[in-house]
Amino acid sequence: MRGDDPEFDAWVDRARAGSFLQAIELCEFMPAKGQAQRNDRAGPCPACGGTDRFAVRFNDRVFNCRHCGARGRDALSLALVGEKISFVEACEALTGEPKPSHTRDETPEERAARHERRRKAEAAALVAAEKQARQIEADRRRSLESADRLWGRGGSLVNSPIADYFGHRDIRPLPPGIENLRFVSDLPYYVEVDVERGGDIETELRVIHRGPGMLGRIQAPAGRIIGVHRTWFDQIFSADNPKGRPHLFHPQTGKALKTKKVLGEQHGGAIRLVRGLDWRGNVPTGFPGDMIPPTRMFLAEGVETLLSVYLALWRDRSPLLDRAAFWCGINLGNLQNIRAPKPIAEVILLGDGDSDPDDTTKALGRAEASFTGQGCRVARLMADRGKDFNDMLRAS
Ligand SMILES: [Zn+2]
Secondary structure (H helix, E strand, O other): OOOOOHHHHHHHHHHHOOOHHHHHHHOOOOOOOOOOOOOEEEEEEOOOEEEEEEEEEOOOOEEEEOOOOOEEOOHHHHHOOOOOOOHHHHHHHHHOOOOOOOOOOOOHHHHHHHHHHHHHHHHHHHHHHHHHHHHHHHHHHHHHHHHHHHHHHOEOOOOOHHHHHHHHOOOOOOOOOEOOEEEEEEEEEEEEEEEEEOOEEEEEEEEEEEEEEEEEEEEOOOOOEEEEEEEEOOOOOOOOOOOOOOOOEOOOOOOEOOOEEEEEOOOOOEEEEEEEEOOOOOOOOOOOOOOOOOOEEEEEOOHHHHHHHHHHHHHOOOHHHEOEEEEEOOOHHHHHHOOOOOOOOEEEEEEOOOOOHHHHHHHHHHHHHHHHHOOOEEEEEEOOOOOOHHHHHHHO
16 A cells, blocks of 8 residues: 555555554553553553553664564554544544545445454453452462461561661660561562563562561451561661661662562551550559450551651650550551541651651541541651651650
């Protein structure tokens, strides 16, 4: 067809040179969460699905699916991935001009063939989506089982290197009543790496570090374990590493890696660090009639923050400890998902001053609304600007 009609060819060339942004709308590409504004966007392939196999790089005007091989360097090819629209429609949309009028129309055969290709692509995408849903469920179950196993491997934190780690952060001596933390000496750190196999890029897991680690048991509101929070820390503590955690980097991207991760789930879960003390610091023994159910809950994002506040109150023999539980919500966004068990009537939200102030304020606002809705009085306690509660403890 090319060459028969210069006017038509010029129109198609203008479509190829069109906007990538418009093209991703035409093929209905939806980048994964958090990537919508980036130059590099990855997400499900408009033709074959998946979660992140399709990538578009705007600066270089390239796109690529590592599964079905859809790839190209022009807006028209991009718009046609998955064939959500016809060739002519794509050209019209990208150029903003109707098809040059004297060129021939799609024949009935071409039209039928196009519909058939589209029907097949949609059926394949449906099968892929179902397979993916089953895969996600299987992965979820597997990670829950490994979280359970990992927790079972953990030993007591008393006299373990965890106490040294906390000591390095000036959280010492450890006050009584701390639960749901365990120690493992050789916690493996896995990362996903890309490996080439027969011309295909596949992802596999690789251990890049093993070292001492702290486990925190994450419990759902009803008490069931849903995940394990892992913190990697250094073997030997030095003054030039005040956080006491290893510096880990991705072997392929060089990106600095987090030294805290969750295995399993965290949504709505919490690490219940302290069950509830009376103001003399007595730990409930658990015998019937001797329980001291907490009426107040301190809630923070991180274990270190929470323990820093707990220790400071403990040193002062603060009346705020009276029947107070201390829960770690793992991340700021999760605080609003936590349910305060009865008879807790007061929630004190602890906000670090070293995170983005806007994010912190918004997340604490949502948590406050949630606990107010649960019938609790809510107070916020903010660390000094630029600091977290552990910094404040160390300075005191
Ligand atoms: Zn694909």
